[in-house]
Amino acid sequence: MFFNSLSFAIFLPIVFVLYWFVFNKTKSTQNAVLIIASYYFYSCWDWRFLFLLVFSTFLDYYTGIRIEKAKTSMGRKLWFWFTITINLGFLGIFKYYNFFADSFSELLNGLGLQTSPLLLNVILPVGISFYTFHGLSYVIDIYLRRIKAEYNFVDYSLFVSYFPLLVAGPIERATHLLPQVKVKRMFDFDKAKEGVYQFVWGLVKKVVIADTCATYANAIFDNYESMNSLSLLLGAFYFAFQIYGDFSGYSDMALGMSKLFGIDLLRNFNYPYFSRDIAEFWRRWHISLSSWFRDYLYIPLGGSSGGMGMKIRNTFIIFLVSGFWHGANWTFIAWGFINALYFLPLLLLKKNRSNMETVQLYWNFDSFKVFLSMISTFLLTCLAWIFFRAKSIGEAFDYIGRIFTNQSFQSQYLENERYNYEIILLILGFVLVEWKSRTQVEPISGKYSSLKLALCIAAVVALGTYSDYKEFIYFQF
Structure with a gap:
């Protein structure tokens, strides 16, 4: 179901009427309408992957609570890396497994070792990169004690699966979206x-x-x-x-x-x-993704606090990972590398914040x-x-x-x-x-x-x- 389709033109008004005029008594009923609508919206793409969305939601909800309740630092780390590994594992299997298998096979063939890679015959679940990053930012923020864990499963489910942003963003933060879904909304005509x-x-x-x-x-x-x-x-x-x-x-x-x-x-x-300049371009293009990589990868790597060598290294890592996030193809990595090269003169001349x-x-x-x-x-x-x-x-x-x-x-x-x-x-x-x-x-x-x-x-x-x-x-x- 596309935003620009006839089926969506029917779907959206129905959800709007139910949300404001039928189930508008409490915050819980409002959220329930949006969750049901979101799951239906996602199932229209491929209902078989609905379990993946539900599992990802439950995983991050549960581990977020376990991280917060952990009595020891080791316990916090174990739960944290448990959810990080599973989240990235699912993303890696569905989105990147065939790419790595093909690339490794081509490398071996180039060395004279003929191989036939075992590939997965599965389609990429729509929106997996976006809702995975929603969950990752949530558990990372809990682990770093920036936010408290959310104990209301319905509210957290809506944060992850909210249908306007579910399949192509923006990549929301719990600090911005969760407070809005935890209160009853009042209709504002303007x-x-x-x-x-x-x-x-x-x-x-x-x-x-x-x-x-x-x-x-x-x-x-x-x-x-x-x-x-x-x-x-x-x-x-x-x-x-x-x-x-x-x-x-x-x-x-x-x-x-x-x-x-x-x-x-x-x-x-x-x-x-x-x-x-290209630095300004990346402050204005796909802002939610750029800021996500800045906060959860660039800054933890040292950001701009170290010497010029560290700044250059971190810049190339960010752009290469950003390129790879877009798809399992060397063209996206090359695209990220080219943008890093564009950015480099600004960094060396300290004009990247102009x-x-x-x-x-x-x-x-x-x-x-x-x-x-x-x-x-x-x-x-x-x-x-x-x-x-x-x-x-x-x-x-x-x-x-x-x-x-x-x-x-x-x-x-x-x-x-x-x-x-x-x-x-x-x-x-x-x-x-x-x-x-x-x-x-x-x-x-x-x-x-x-x-x-x-x-x-x-x-x-x-x-x-x-x-x-x-x-x-x-x-x-």
Whole structure:
């Protein structure tokens, strides 16, 4: 069940009515409605993996209590490492086992030892990376005595399985979400209206921008060997906006629909393509994941407290692990490594904490330099996205090489449809709207909100009717 599907358009209003008008007497009944809705939502993907979600929830709930009640330091450590091992073990088996088995087999074959790896014929449970990280942050915070264990199993279950964030985030913290689910929510019309605006704008990003760009990006990447330089450049450009519209659109829809239930989620995107350097980009892109790795990996490794060598080591570890988190393929590791290389000069020059404020442009030379820095950061990001999108590292290098060697900048036709340069105008219009809205959550609210809402819905219906690209990219992670 996708957020942009007809079945979800039926599901969401039903949950909303039951939540506010039928079972709204107590916090417990509200939470029960959301848990049942969340489990049904997840079972629509594959009911067989529902046990994995329930088991993960119970494991972290129980071990969190055992960690808190442990009488000795050794007992705390045993329970802590018990749950960490099982959580990462499940993630490793379902997401990474085949990758390691294949890679090890290829290594042995390269050494002249012919092997045939034993692979698991299982699909990746949707959302496993996200709800695993929810649980991990919870037990780590208990172990470090940052929070107390949650004894109400229903409240904790909702923290883990809350359907707006279940399959693609944002990655919530217990310190932020649990206090909200432990109290009865009261309906707030203004908040609900804000949620509708944000949900619809996220739907525009997904259906109008991401899915439209996906048609062209997929056609180019799937046939890159026959594409000229202009086509390949456009392919990288289209994919950059596809993944941005896809993932930030999902996040906006998650945050928006959550406001319908009186619950605020963490912001996950903050206009990253207006960043002036790669450090700022990572403060604005997938914020919940970046902050998770910062708090639970980078800082425990020593963070920035040691010498430059330690800082460089920790930076590369963070980016490589972040890349590997996205998928079991060397392309994601290469993508993480490239971003670490981008980050390195800023770290060496101690400029990685520059550009903390919202970007502003004026009619002067300094603003021209700022504009160039935004363009260069975006181009570097597009170059890295090629590795993210390619099927192999060799294909990514071949794709980039052909950009410089095919040397033709004429319009090309694809099998399904020709390049439609109106899509570039659509993207530029979207960028202008994003630029104007960069100091707020979404652009629909404010003056003429009803008209803007109607136009957005019309655009979604017009383009969504003919789109056959429904899936979200980050569902595979």
